[in-house]
Amino acid sequence: MTRYSERGASWAALAYGPGFALLGFLAELATGTPHTVAWIIVGLGLAVITAPWIHARRRFLGVRVTDDALWQGRERLPLADIAEVDDVGAPAGARVLGGGWTTPNKFGTLPVRLTDGTVVLAWAKDVEALRTALRAPETA
Known part of the structure; x- marks a missing residue:
């Protein structure tokens, strides 16, 4: 049973890049002709480079206390x-x-x-x- 837990990072951060690209697309749409394919590539590119960052933070900065051990990153005590x-x-x-x-x-x-x-x-x-x-x- 887990007594205490910190994840290190949330997968919700994966949405920041595509959200930024969507805002850029909407701004461009409001001011003229948007570059749809470019904004899709930007959104996907930012999501792709964010995923390893989130995975690493969850793996190395996670803290968990169970009934028998303290986990700090990948180390078990x-x-x-x-x-x-x-x-x-x-x-x-x-x-x-x-x-x-x-x-x-x-x-x-x-x-x-x-x-x-x-x-x-x-x-x-x-x-x-x-x-x-x-x-x-x-x-x-």
Whole structure:
């Protein structure tokens, strides 16, 4: 069962390019003869280059807490390995979960102490909700 989830990106962003092309077509239609084929190509082209971006964000920036694991991007951390999520300091050089060098932009950081004593950095857009999901495994 999923306790907490962030998708990383929404597939709704795929509609931005074709929407922009539609607005361009309508503006051109209002001012003269529109270039219909060109606007179709622009709309499809923008959708094609947006799809890999959305897929990558969903794959590498997704956060999920299930009953047995914390998923940060493609990295899985068993909840049994987490010792503490409250009042944990972040030492310099702490490893960031998910495989990146730093916490992703626009994401907050949650230092997590593991059962072996090391501290790692979890991340989420809503750090308090992530902390709550990690804190009480038996009540979620």
